[in-house]
C-alpha cells in the first residue's frame with residue numbers, strides 16, 4: 001500500500017525541508033520494510049507566496065511524499081476508507097523511530113492532498129494478432145511506481161507509435177505491418193520496465209536488515225561513482 005501527500009512549499013517552511021529533497025527526488029529506505037520517496041516541484045519563474053500551506057493553482061510549489069509498506073504493516077486499518085488526517089496518523093505510526101525531518105513532511109501535509117492506493121503491477125502477456133486498434137502506456141504495461149518510469153515508457157510508446165503512423169501516412173509501410181512491429185518492440189521493452197519496477201519495489205521493501213543494508217550501500221556507492229549509477233538505473 002502507498003500513501004501520498006503534499007506539503008505546500010514557501011519561504012517560511014523551506015528551511016525545514018530535508019536538503020536532499022529540495023535538491024531532487026529522494027528515496028528513503030526506512031526500517032522494517034518501510035519506504036518513503038520525496039521530491040519537490042519548484043518553478044524557476046514562479047512568484048512564491050511568503051506563507052501559504054494550501055494549493056490554489058497548478059503553479060503552486062510543493063513537496064510530494066509517498067510512504068509505502070506491505071499492507072499487513074498497517075495492521076487492521078482499512079486504508080482505502082480513511083480520510084487524510086487518519087492516513088497521516090497511520091503512516092506516522094510506522095515512522096516512530098524515523099528522522100524527525102522525514103516525519104515532519106507527513107505531519108505538515110495538507111490533509112486534503114493525502115490519499116492511499118494499492119500498488120499494482122501488470123502481468124506480461126504474449127504478443128497478440130495485430131489489428132487496426134493498438135495499445136500504449138498503462139493500458140497495457142501498468143507498473144509499480146518505484147522506478148519512476150511508467151509515464152516515461154508511455155511517452156516512448158507514443159513516440160514509437162507516431163513514427164510507425166508517419167511511415168504509414170507516407171505510404172512506406174502497410175498499417176497492420178507497422179503496428180505489428182510497434183507492438184513487438186513495445187511489449188518487449190514495456191514488460192521489461194514492468195519487471196524492473198517490480199524488482200525495485202521488492203528491493204526497497206525488503207524486511208531483512210542485510211538486504212536493506214546492501215541496497216543502501218549500493219545507492220550510496222552509486223552517488224559517488226557515476227558509471228555505477230548508470231548501471232544501477234539501467235542506462236536511464
Ligand SMILES: Cc1cc2nc3c(=O)[nH]c(=O)nc-3n(C[C@H](O)[C@H](O)[C@H](O)COP(=O)(O)OP(=O)(O)OC[C@H]3O[C@@H](n4cnc5c(N)ncnc54)[C@H](O)[C@@H]3O)c2cc1C
Nearest residue numbers: 004066136137138139143145147148149150151152153154
Ligand atoms: C504514485 C505514482 C507515482 C508515479 N511516478 C512516476 C514517475 O516519477 N515517473 C514516471 O515516468 N511515471 C510515474 N508514474 C506512472 C505514470 O503516472 C503512469 O505510467 C502514466 O500516467 C501512464 O500514462 P497513460 O497515458 O498510459 O495513462 P493515464 O495517465 O492513466 O491516462 C489515461 C487517461 O485516460 C482517461 N480515460 C480512462 N478511461 C476513459 C474513457 N473511457 N474515455 C475517455 N478517457 C478515459 C483517464 O481519465 C486518464 O486521464 C507514477 C504513478 C504513480 C501512481
